[in-house]
Amino acid sequence: MIRAAHLxxxxxxxxxxxxxxxxxxxxxxxxxxxAAPITPLDxxxxxxxxxxxxxxxxxxxxxxxxxxxxxxxxxxxxxRVWFPTSAGxxxxxxxxxxxxxxxxxxxxxxxxxxxxxxxxxxxxxAIAAWTAxxxxxxxxxxxxxxxxxSSGVVGTVGLQAARLLGASAVFGAAIEPGAEDxxxxxxxxxxxxLSRDDDVDGLAARMRDVVGExxxxxxxxxxxxxxxxxxxxxxxxxxxxxxSSAAPTATYSSTHLRSGSREVRGYTxxxxxxxxxxxxxxxxxxHAAAGRLRAPHEVFDVEDVATAWTRQARGEVHGRAVVTFx
Numbered sequence: 001m002i003r004a005a006h007l008x009x010x011x012x013x014x015x016x017x018x019x020x021x022x023x024x025x026x027x028x029x030x031x032x033x034x035a036a037p038i039t040p041l042d043x044x045x046x047x048x049x050x051x052x053x054x055x056x057x058x059x060x061x062x063x064x065x066x067x068x069x070x071x072x073x074x075x076x077x078x079x080r081v082w083f084p085t086s087a088g089x090x091x092x093x094x095x096x097x098x099x100x101x102x103x104x105x106x107x108x109x110x111x112x113x114x115x116x117x118x119x120x121x122x123x124x125x126a127i128a129a130w131t132a133x134x135x136x137x138x139x140x141x142x143x144x145x146x147x148x149x150s151s152g153v154v155g156t157v158g159l160q161a162a163r164l165l166g167a168s169a170v171f172g173a174a175i176e177p178g179a180e181d182x183x184x185x186x187x188x189x190x191x192x193x194l195s196r197d198d199d200v201d202g203l204a205a206r207m208r209d210v211v212g213e214x215x216x217x218x219x220x221x222x223x224x225x226x227x228x229x230x231x232x233x234x235x236x237x238x239x240x241x242x243x244s245s246a247a248p249t250a251t252y253s254s255t256h257l258r259s260g261s262r263e264v265r266g267y268t269x270x271x272x273x274x275x276x277x278x279x280x281x282x283x284x285x286x287h288a289a290a291g292r293l294r295a296p297h298e299v300f301d302v303e304d305v306a307t308a309w310t311r312q313a314r315g316e317v318h319g320r321a322v323v324t325f326x
Contacts, residue, residue: 004097004307008058013309021216022101029072029104035120036095038312038321045088046156052089061087064123065095067117079102080112092273108181113289121297121320127280129157132267137240141166143215150226151179153295158218159186160293171211203228223247235260236317242267
């Protein structure tokens with residue numbers, strides 16, 4: 001028997017249970033999980049209201065995890081890996097268990113130079129921030145960057161990644177108390193406080209006072225902040241949207257976009273090739289090991305998964321809740 005988190009009812013937190021050891025099939029690997037984060041995607045899928053539809057329950061959540069290979073046709077036993085899963089999006093279990101069955105092709109070997117909980121906290125959010133800037137945003141050395149939602153894990157990594165990728169100036173913008181101090185502590189050159197009462201023109205004016213013009217906007221928010229940030233784009237600037245935490249839609253000025261050949265681009269981790277995902281995670285781990293990149297997180301034993309889940313859903317965790325198996 002192994003320990004796992006089981007989600008029995010959509011909209012309620014998972015609970016620790018003892019289950020039989022899973023068995024890997026053709027093309028699958030068996031991984032001894034050490035750390036699995038509770039991500040916004042986990043919460044969305046488990047709510048039963050996502051665009052994927054309500055998941056079949058019970059199931060083991062965990063759309064990503066870190067662990068050590070027990071058996072694989074591709075990697076040697078003992079190889080440390082990070083891996084994604086489709087838990088909550090498709091039938092099957094995720095990474096929040098002592099043993100997880102994973103498609104062999106989805107295993108991403110890592111160096112093991114970063115603590116597993118830290119690497120789990122970075123995970124897909126860090127991959128998204130890094131590749132949205134480097135690949136989709138085509139960030140070039142010397143360009144200026146505005147990171148919306150800079151207090152979240154994607155935004156926190158975005159502030160750091162932009163500088164590591166060569167940005168000459170990086171600015172944050174967020175609504176949470178303490179977000180300005182946190183952004184400046186990470187090296188931001190300025191900060192724009194957001195409010196739920198913001199209107200596009202007023203916020204754009206406040207943004208321009210702080211950032212002037214920027215070449216790339218990293219946008220996990222959408223809504224009014226995205227519309228306002230687009231008005232701060234320099235000619236040939238790119239706004240890369242990778243989320244809708246503020247609102248599902250935004251409006252953009254056609255005149256402003258066309259007059260400077262500015263672009264609004266969409267981003268999803270699902271479009272990454274295995275090679276791109278490996279390259280991003282390798283760079284992330286290297287910078288994290290050197291102390292140049294980090295994600296705030298709190299660690300919970302699997303026995304406390306219900307508490308961790310509830311606190312993450314309520315926004316009471318600083319950064320990411322990470323469930324561990326010790």
